[in-house]
Amino acid sequence: MNDRPILSVNQLQVDFKSDQGIVPAVRNVSFELMQGQTLGIVGESGSGKSVTALAIMGLLAQTGKITQGEILFDTGTEQVNLANMPSERMRQYRGDRISMIFQEPMTSLNPLFTCGYQIIEVLQLHQHLSKQAATARAIQLFTEVKLPNPEQIIKRYPHELSGGQLQRVMIAIAICCNPMILIADEPTTALDVTVQATILDLLRQLQQERQMSIVFISHDLGVIAQIADRVAVMYKGQVVEFGQTQAIFREPQHSYTKGLVACRPQPALQLKYLPTVSDYMEEVNGEIIALEPNSPRLKEVVTLADSENRLKTLEAQPALLKVRDLRVDFPIRGVWGETRRYFVAVNNISFDVYPGETLGLVGESGCGKTTTGRAILRLIKPTGGDVWFEGKNVTTMGAEELQRLRCEMQIVFQDPYGSLNPRMSVGDAIAEPLEIHAHQEQFKNFQSALNRKNRVAYLLERVGLDRSAMRRYPHEFSGGQRQRICIARALALNPKLIIADESVSALDVSVQAQVLNLLKELQAEFGLTYIFISHDLSVVKFMSDRIVVMNKGKIEEMGAADAIYNYPQQPYTQTLIDAIPTLDLATTE
Numbered sequence: 001m002n003d004r005p006i007l008s009v010n011q012l013q014v015d016f017k018s019d020q021g022i023v024p025a026v027r028n029v030s031f032e033l034m035q036g037q038t039l040g041i042v043g044e045s046g047s048g049k050s051v052t053a054l055a056i057m058g059l060l061a062q063t064g065k066i067t068q069g070e071i072l073f074d075t076g077t078e079q080v081n082l083a084n085m086p087s088e089r090m091r092q093y094r095g096d097r098i099s100m101i102f103q104e105p106m107t108s109l110n111p112l113f114t115c116g117y118q119i120i121e122v123l124q125l126h127q128h129l130s131k132q133a134a135t136a137r138a139i140q141l142f143t144e145v146k147l148p149n150p151e152q153i154i155k156r157y158p159h160e161l162s163g164g165q166l167q168r169v170m171i172a173i174a175i176c177c178n179p180m181i182l183i184a185d186e187p188t189t190a191l192d193v194t195v196q197a198t199i200l201d202l203l204r205q206l207q208q209e210r211q212m213s214i215v216f217i218s219h220d221l222g223v224i225a226q227i228a229d230r231v232a233v234m235y236k237g238q239v240v241e242f243g244q245t246q247a248i249f250r251e252p253q254h255s256y257t258k259g260l261v262a263c264r265p266q267p268a269l270q271l272k273y274l275p276t277v278s279d280y281m282e283e284v285n286g287e288i289i290a291l292e293p294n295s296p297r298l299k300e301v302v303t304l305a306d307s308e309n310r311l312k313t314l315e316a317q318p319a320l321l322k323v324r325d326l327r328v329d330f331p332i333r334g335v336w337g338e339t340r341r342y343f344v345a346v347n348n349i350s351f352d353v354y355p356g357e358t359l360g361l362v363g364e365s366g367c368g369k370t371t372t373g374r375a376i377l378r379l380i381k382p383t384g385g386d387v388w389f390e391g392k393n394v395t396t397m398g399a400e401e402l403q404r405l406r407c408e409m410q411i412v413f414q415d416p417y418g419s420l421n422p423r424m425s426v427g428d429a430i431a432e433p434l435e436i437h438a439h440q441e442q443f444k445n446f447q448s449a450l451n452r453k454n455r456v457a458y459l460l461e462r463v464g465l466d467r468s469a470m471r472r473y474p475h476e477f478s479g480g481q482r483q484r485i486c487i488a489r490a491l492a493l494n495p496k497l498i499i500a501d502e503s504v505s506a507l508d509v510s511v512q513a514q515v516l517n518l519l520k521e522l523q524a525e526f527g528l529t530y531i532f533i534s535h536d537l538s539v540v541k542f543m544s545d546r547i548v549v550m551n552k553g554k555i556e557e558m559g560a561a562d563a564i565y566n567y568p569q570q571p572y573t574q575t576l577i578d579a580i581p582t583l584d585l586a587t588t589e
Helices: 049-057 115-126 131-144 163-175 193-210 221-227 245-250 255-262 304-315 369-376 399-405 426-436 441-447 449-462 467-471 479-491 509-526 537-543 561-566 571-578
Strands: 005-018 021-034 038-042 064-074 079-081 098-101 181-185 213-218 230-235 238-244 281-284 287-290 321-333 339-353 358-362 384-389 409-412 497-501 529-534 546-551 554-560
Touching (some): 005 049, 021 049, 021 064, 021 213, 021 230, 021 238, 038 049, 163 193, 181 193, 193 213, 193 571, 213 221, 221 245, 230 245, 230 255, 255 281, 304 554, 304 561, 339 369, 339 554, 358 369, 369 409, 369 497, 369 529, 409 479, 426 441, 426 449, 426 479, 441 449, 449 467, 479 509, 509 537, 529 537, 537 546, 546 561, 546 571, 554 571
Parallel strands (some): 038 213, 038 230, 181 213, 358 529, 358 546, 497 529
Antiparallel strands (some): 005 021, 005 064, 230 238, 281 287, 321 384
């Protein structure tokens, strides 16, 4: 490993043209990437980290332009400036010497072509291999990234693979030309923590074997801590802190970095409130003002005795929800549409949920936790078993009775943008359930448009948004704000039970902390009961009184949140705990 930088970004500025004029996305960004090392770029959505990567690759949108600075790439024989390099010449470097893994593999791969074809095409273009040689090389690369049955994978289409497998295909394509620099833009954001851990291990191994330099972009400091040698922290298009990983995370100097470090859930502690960036800094007229986080709530910890007493109180009540031997099967169709066999998604599971409780459902993708949540609400019809809500059997209800039940049971979906109608204003979206159920006696007050408007305004303010938001549309809000809107809509009818299905998994850790705090505050105010579904055990641990661990449609174990985390009984649970990214840097020194 050499001590010279293979990539030097100096005073980079990127501007975008918009209807409102010129918008600076990246301002005076400077950093160095050393040969054979990993540089982590961390920051929230909109911080400019992905734009910086696209500028390096020469892949900015037509409205974007590098207006200042240089991007110096040391090829080993010469140093070239990639900033505003002509596209014809840039093709000599892009994909060959500098390669990139994008955040969402499903949208990065062409759904019309097999995975093998898409890597063979790159090999033939850049390496000038014959089709036979390129096919053999593709199988070798798929083996290298630890894809099972690579000879079969090259014949499969993207939709036939899991998220983790798709990301491995993208890594194989990115490294197929032996690049000197690999840029990985949020490559693990949408993955389970266990799959995320295997991808990080794979990247570390490939880097050592190939002596690649890596730029790893993420909003999660825990992930960055596991893989990066040095870190650049970005905020609103600028690098606010840069240095060695150990120094940055152990003694952060900038208030923004301090906030990012603090806002991650700490499963070893049971905090009552997650710190947020706003506890450490505020911005006044464009100037960042550091705050001393002296608020007593930042130091409030739920003791083991508190948790045990709360659980005893909760379990002393009659159960609000009883799930008994719940089973959900999905038919697997043959060529002619006939049912060949059934896939058992949920396999005879049973549990109770008590009023005011948060029950966490945790497990990897495909374990059946989302299917369980939807079956409870009858969004999916169970194959067998019973769901009892306040003594009524949900599984045998008719359509009219089920509609009345919707007032008591609501859901917050994972993708807030996908669950909001883009043609409907936020106010109308939140008021819609009030209008639908206005014929019922308890909601007849909402037959008045004025009363519905007042209710919407109250709910928006309660989830931290201004009442003026009701006139705007979903695309005008950030991801965190859209999730707050979905929470407001779920609260519209004063439900007793809310199922939160991966409701924070797509959010930045700082925004995630805000939404988790909000859910806890609303639970205390409205007496809500939650079923909180997530693949991230650290988040589930913060939110939950009890945890149900699911694997392959079955319950692995169930118990108090502290007991599950501190004394797991099953190897699978321990695997989930071990996969949680931490800021413990002892292994990286």
